Amino acid sequence: MRLAVMRGAAAQRGDVLVTPLLLVGTSERVGSNWLSDTLAAWWGQYNEPLRQQLDATHPLSACNPAPVCLDELVDADLGPFGRHWLVTFAAGKYGPVRQVVKETNLFFAVEVLLRLLPDAPLVVASRSPLGVVSSFVRGDLYTRWDYPARYRQLHAMTAAPARRRPGHRDRAGAAGRAQHAVAGRRARPA
Template sequence: MVAQIVKAAGRTGRAPLLILGAFERVGSNWVSDQLRASMQQHNEPFRQQLGVEHPLSALNPRPDSELTALNRHHLACALHDLHGSERHAVKETNLFFASRSVTGLLPESPVLVLTRAPLGIASSFERGGLWQRWAYAERYLGLARTARTPRWRDWSPLLPLDDPQPPVALARMIAVNALLLAEALRADLAGCGRPLAHLPYERHVSAPEDVRSGLARFLGVPVAAPSGMPKRGDGGDFDTSRPKSELVAELPASSAALVHHHVATSLARATAIVDAATVKTASHWLAGDDEYELREPYERTRRRVAVPMQAGSRLPSVGYRRSGLSPVTWRNLLISNLEMAATAEESTPCGFPPGGQELDAAAEALPAPTTATGRANTSGPQATTPTSTPTVFFTTAPGHRAAADRAGEENEGTGVPGHAASQRLLGDA
């Protein structure tokens, strides 16, 4: 299915940069902020903007189900739009069982893998109350159900249905996502595929200038210091305008011990599921707990947040409201890609052209989204001509393709050689 969609996309232009997270809270906001002036960005289109029922949604409990014909057409058009004369960036975290499909949809895209030590991730969840706010208990149950479908049943021992405590469930999910991503990128990590760089969060804190210069060399675009996302509350985890200078994990000692133990246990059990190289890569990505200073958490003043919807809750009804005296009405819910596809399916018997030409023309007339939290930001200055200097501050696996495949790509700035995939960032050469 993936190969057919890629072929139907008829891609022209440069493949987008794939920014992939080994989990949530790995510094992706920092990276996005630094690249915002250089390239258009698409924030988690496969995870947030596909309906739960979509086979390529990371929330779908049956990711091996089939797409309808119009869904395939819609996805092919979306892939085509991601390739342009200027490189775009597509950021995805927590793809889980959709990792292989999503990376397969963009086979020529250079990859930037963002990682963070599990204690740092758990601390961020603790600080922001993210386990409850983002309904991660339900997410764990959904992943466990997926791991019991025929295609993925080998993974069920890593996601047991034993009513785990939040630190235990979080540790298991961190390990599973890192393993699935490492498996999906196995050929690239071995230096036999696309260009790939690894950026640990800890390096972003300890040497931000080196990270920016390394990003510029890898991508061939200017990388600016973060201008800052809008400040929230005490300027905590989502604020990129305040640089961090220390690595602190604010966790109860008991929770920290559970996270560390269950990540290690999951990685050990994975040797029966994936090859040793994949386990080694995931272990490398999830190293660094010892770099954090453990502190007891303290109560913070939090802004009021929406309560996450629980399983079985009644979905809100779609409605429209008028704003002031304007004739424009606003819908109260976002329109998902699945709804768009369903609308087009229902319109076909009424004479809607199967190729979707009128829909494409209408879409082209709409202004591009520009908000920091939307699908894309306006593109900034034209990329500078990349150099052939090796990527010094990133763990990279250089691409090896036939000369014919490399023709016309001399100035893309992502095929430069770098350190071997087994090396850590800076100081391991």
């Protein structure tokens, strides 16, 4: 509704609201920073907003091991400023110039992003698993980035009851929609 009002007001001024671009990686070390930095010359950038702008306990945080589905959220889940952040985050990505929203790991954030920005085109950055592993080994990233905690988060998310897991209403889930987007179809929320 809010987006329709914004688009109507822009049209009355003779402007167009451009849909943001979602850039997600299949994992870290796939070149998403390089691509994001390249696009920064033309478009605004938002790097990992669901990880860096939200506390790990926030229900939409990419670091929360027990996230909730966007359509199950109530104002009480969000806290005093959470609803304001959520609305302004999503609405603020539409404007006269395209903006890029990048989340490094699609497993932890793409479901929320697809629901917040349902008409946004999706780019999935991937890399050979051997290249990813090689990069992790060279930089000792498994230890430096505390990947044991990341795998505990992954385990907690997949072991959570279906009603608490993103994508539970759609068997394909976020990863399935991302695969469809890679195949040339527009990713749409369930």
